[in-house]
Amino acid sequence: MSNAVVHADSHGQAHAAHHPALQHHFDTMGQQKEAAVIGMWVFLLTEILFFGGLFMAYMLYRTWYFDAFAEASRSLDIFWGALNTAVLIASSLTMAMAVRCAQVNKRMATVNWLILTMILGAVFLGVKVIEYSDKFEHHHVPGLNYKWAAEHPSTALGAGAPAPVAGAGHAEPAAAAAPHRELSLSPEQLQLTTQIYFSLYFTMTGLHALHMIIGIGLMSVITWMAWKGKFDAEYYTPVEMSGLYWHFVDIVWIFLFPLLYLVERP
Amino acid sequence: MLDKLKIPEHHYLNNGHSLKSWLLTKDHKRIAIMYLMSISVMFFIGGLFGVGIRLELATPQGDFVSADTYNKFFTMHGVIMVFFFLIPSIPAVLGNFLIPPMIGAKDLAFPRINLISLYIYWIGGIFTLYAMIAGGVDTGWTFYTPYSATGSNTNVIPTAIGIFIAGFSSILTGLNFIVTIHRMRAPGMTWFRLPLFVWAHYATSLVQVLGTPVIAITIVMLAVERGFGFGIFDPARGGDPVLFQHLFWFYSHPAVYIMILPALGVQSELISTFSRKRIFGYSFVAFSSLAIAVFGFIVWAHHMFVAGISTYAAMVFSFLSFSVAIPSAVKTFNWSATLYKGAISFETPMLYAYGFMGLFAIGGLTGLFLATLGLDVHVHDTYFVVAHFHYIMVGGAIMGYLGGLHFWWPKMTGRMYSEFFSKVSAIMVFVGFNVTFFPQFVVGYLGMPRRYHSYPDEFQVLNVMSSAGATVLGLGYVLPVIYFLWSLKYGQVAGPNPWGASGLEWQMQSPPLTENFVETPIVNTEPYEYEHVVVKEKHLV
Numbered sequence: 001m002s003n004a005v006v007h008a009d010s011h012g013q014a015h016a017a018h019h020p021a022l023q024h025h026f027d028t029m030g031q032q033k034e035a036a037v038i039g040m041w042v043f044l045l046t047e048i049l050f051f052g053g054l055f056m057a058y059m060l061y062r063t064w065y066f067d068a069f070a071e072a073s074r075s076l077d078i079f080w081g082a083l084n085t086a087v088l089i090a091s092s093l094t095m096a097m098a099v100r101c102a103q104v105n106k107r108m109a110t111v112n113w114l115i116l117t118m119i120l121g122a123v124f125l126g127v128k129v130i131e132y133s134d135k136f137e138h139h140h141v142p143g144l145n146y147k148w149a150a151e152h153p154s155t156a157l158g159a160g161a162p163a164p165v166a167g168a169g170h171a172e173p174a175a176a177a178a179p180h181r182e183l184s185l186s187p188e189q190l191q192l193t194t195q196i197y198f199s200l201y202f203t204m205t206g207l208h209a210l211h212m213i214i215g216i217g218l219m220s221v222i223t224w225m226a227w228k229g230k231f232d233a234e235y236y237t238p239v240e241m242s243g244l245y246w247h248f249v250d251i252v253w254i255f256l257f258p259l260l261y262l263v264e265r266p
Numbered sequence: 267m268l269d270k271l272k273i274p275e276h277h278y279l280n281n282g283h284s285l286k287s288w289l290l291t292k293d294h295k296r297i298a299i300m301y302l303m304s305i306s307v308m309f310f311i312g313g314l315f316g317v318g319i320r321l322e323l324a325t326p327q328g329d330f331v332s333a334d335t336y337n338k339f340f341t342m343h344g345v346i347m348v349f350f351f352l353i354p355s356i357p358a359v360l361g362n363f364l365i366p367p368m369i370g371a372k373d374l375a376f377p378r379i380n381l382i383s384l385y386i387y388w389i390g391g392i393f394t395l396y397a398m399i400a401g402g403v404d405t406g407w408t409f410y411t412p413y414s415a416t417g418s419n420t421n422v423i424p425t426a427i428g429i430f431i432a433g434f435s436s437i438l439t440g441l442n443f444i445v446t447i448h449r450m451r452a453p454g455m456t457w458f459r460l461p462l463f464v465w466a467h468y469a470t471s472l473v474q475v476l477g478t479p480v481i482a483i484t485i486v487m488l489a490v491e492r493g494f495g496f497g498i499f500d501p502a503r504g505g506d507p508v509l510f511q512h513l514f515w516f517y518s519h520p521a522v523y524i525m526i527l528p529a530l531g532v533q534s535e536l537i538s539t540f541s542r543k544r545i546f547g548y549s550f551v552a553f554s555s556l557a558i559a560v561f562g563f564i565v566w567a568h569h570m571f572v573a574g575i576s577t578y579a580a581m582v583f584s585f586l587s588f589s590v591a592i593p594s595a596v597k598t599f600n601w602s603a604t605l606y607k608g609a610i611s612f613e614t615p616m617l618y619a620y621g622f623m624g625l626f627a628i629g630g631l632t633g634l635f636l637a638t639l640g641l642d643v644h645v646h647d648t649y650f651v652v653a654h655f656h657y658i659m660v661g662g663a664i665m666g667y668l669g670g671l672h673f674w675w676p677k678m679t680g681r682m683y684s685e686f687f688s689k690v691s692a693i694m695v696f697v698g699f700n701v702t703f704f705p706q707f708v709v710g711y712l713g714m715p716r717r718y719h720s721y722p723d724e725f726q727v728l729n730v731m732s733s734a735g736a737t738v739l740g741l742g743y744v745l746p747v748i749y750f751l752w753s754l755k756y757g758q759v760a761g762p763n764p765w766g767a768s769g770l771e772w773q774m775q776s777p778p779l780t781e782n783f784v785e786t787p788i789v790n791t792e793p794y795e796y797e798h799v800v801v802k803e804k805h806l807v
């Protein structure tokens with residue numbers, strides 16, 4: 001007919017035994033996997049821009065209200081933040097181990113590493129619950145009797161606060177040790193602008209936590225599939241994809257931790 | 267020859283007749299058809315609000331509806347038309363249907379995600395329609411803060427959630443296209459053998475994937491501000507409303523290219539097919555799509571020249587906005603050069619293509635007026651702006667969509683529509699459109715502001731013209747519904763290639779098989795090889 005297109009069998013060799021996971025519209029397992037990998041990276045790109053809007057807002061208000069951001073940031077407990085950072089980095093390692101084990105056909109090891117990753121994810125979320133409830137206690141939730149109290153350790157207690165035992169939920173050891181510093185903002189301005197900090201804090205960490213919950217949900221499905229023996233050296237794409245996703249969520253936290261906890265610490 | 271043509275025995279439309287076979291399908295063609303039906307419903311709902319606007323503006327007094335209702339009318343018109351019709355229109359219907367066959371693939375890379383994107387679109391639509399029934403929204407489709415965060419007491423949150431959700435449908439469509447174009451091309455289908463329709467969709471997908479998440483997070487911030495009382499944009503809480511405008515337009519300017527780029531792609535196919543000529547300057551047209559997508563991301567603040575941004579920023583954004591004209595002009599001139607000495611004809615899709623060229627040129631050139639700092643201060647927020655973006659979004663995007671729909675309808679359904687009525691409708695749309703929107707340039711230049719339900723008496727003549735034109739335009743849009751539906755049963759059988767077009771999609775039977783091709787095609791020619799192809803199945807005339 002019109003165009004010089006020849007119909008031919010383009011995938012001659014692929015007719016030998018199809019892998020059960022090969023979908024009908026792909027020619028080879030390699031093509032199927034590449035499609036998934038590109039798709040996942042494109043998705044992560046959208047995620048970067050999704051969080052990007054928040055980082056933009058953070059950048060603007062941190063420039064405008066630096067003192068308020070520094071002040072509010074000191075009220076966060078650096079212990080919990082650092083602990084969570086360590087937990088997430090560890091979970092990225094366990095995730096990478098799970099992908100590797102899937103790749104070399106170690107079924108039970110894959111399952112175990114995935115379970116360990118989920119446990120670490122749950123630990124992170126547990127710590128987040130402790131931190132959030134602390135904010136509720138201190139009226140640091142914007143729109144909910146928000147009150148930037150002058151009796152807050154960093155401004156009122158000065159250097160004399162007793163160093164609390166590590167692990168006490170509402171302790172602020174680092175903040176308590178901060179030297180008193182003249183602020184350029186009146187208490188009313190602080191009340192207003194620290195609220196912006198906490199609005200961003202809750203939106204950013206909240207969305208991050210939501211991503212973690214989705215990740216754990218995904219992973220439980222993947223774990224079940226791994227346990228059922230659905231993966232092998234030729235097909236472990238879902239494990240690798242959830243790994244990419246998990247590393248991304250990890251990276252977001254790597255940015256959130258310094259931006260939110262370490263604005264200005266002595 | 268006529269009686270030889272028969273609808274093939276097996277095709278994607280009769281591969282299962284149950285509702286389930288449609289709702290759980292992974293066939294990109296069936297999903298495209300369901301998108302077509304969904305966005306058509308949304309188009310006519312959005313159109314009804316447009317009718318309301320034109321009825322109110324037929325007289326200078328605010329006598330048809332109250333000012334508050336009028337605010338809701340133009341808001342719902344904008345929200346539904348932009349987010350639920352124009353954004354999905356060509357990509358989700360024509361792109362979904364055609365990209366796999368155009369590149370010689372059996373389906374998109376992720377058929378299940380394709381189906382999910384449709385469901386996401388429906389869920390987003392339900393939220394927005396709920397907001398409409400529950401009393402509507404009155405913020406304008408732009409949702410400017412602080413009014414949307416603290417001022418308005420209408421259904422901002424449900425509408426915003428609807429747009430947020432529908433955004434993910436757009437992201438997933440774009441993601442699917444990108445991966446498909448990268449990894450599903452048939453052997454021999456190199457990047458520079460891709461039809462320009464595919465290039466245009468590749469550029470569109472980049473915008474969808476990079477821009478949409480920004481509007482999503484902006485909506486999240488708006489929602490937490492309005493819903494939980496967080497302070498982010500509200501100046502009373504120390505926030506910056508201009509930040510909202512920056513974030514909003516960072517998506518919403520490129521969003522215009524989500525609407526227009528696919529139409530530019532359709533245009534290249536139509537011009538080439540109906541002038542029986544290889545497109546002039548193929549690689550320039552291909553890369554100009556990418557250039558438009560890239561430039562589109564660095565011009566957003568031209569919407570904010572009077573919002574209090576710095577003069578220097580405004581100058582830079584003005585200059586950058588001018589630069590978008592370059593790739594747009596590259597396309598327009600290349601189409602003209604394609605027509606030159608071509609064997610051009612006047613089938614219905616081509617009528618739309620001619621109309622498109624004129625309207626897109628006017629819309630684009632008036633965009634330069636608006637990118638000019640001094641002039642923008644004069645015409646900002648007047649009907650001049652309204653006329654300009656309708657020339658792009660209706661005169662451009664919808665003309666392209668209808669042209670494409672008329673072009674590929676025989677492929678999608680296997681049957682031809684009435685040649686006569688479709689030509690009548692194409693002419694009605696063109697004439698009606700110009701009578702509706704050209705007077706708005708004038709009335710806007712004379713100083714009539716947008717978004718008011720009453721106006722001074724001296725503007726009445728131009729507004730009555732506009733309302734009269736809208737009537738013709740509306741009828742021009744209803745007509746295709748009738749003859750398309752009619753064609754499903756009574757239309758002449760089209761055969762695989764009624765236009766003698768060169769693309770791979772015309773090698774399939776009409777309507778195509780579920781798997782598109784029996785064997786994966788091997789491509790060994792350049793696109794638009796009309797020098798070798800002159801077989802035109804003239805049986806239709």
Ligand SMILES: [Cu+2]
Binds near residue numbers: 518519565566568569
């Ligand atoms: Cu713009």
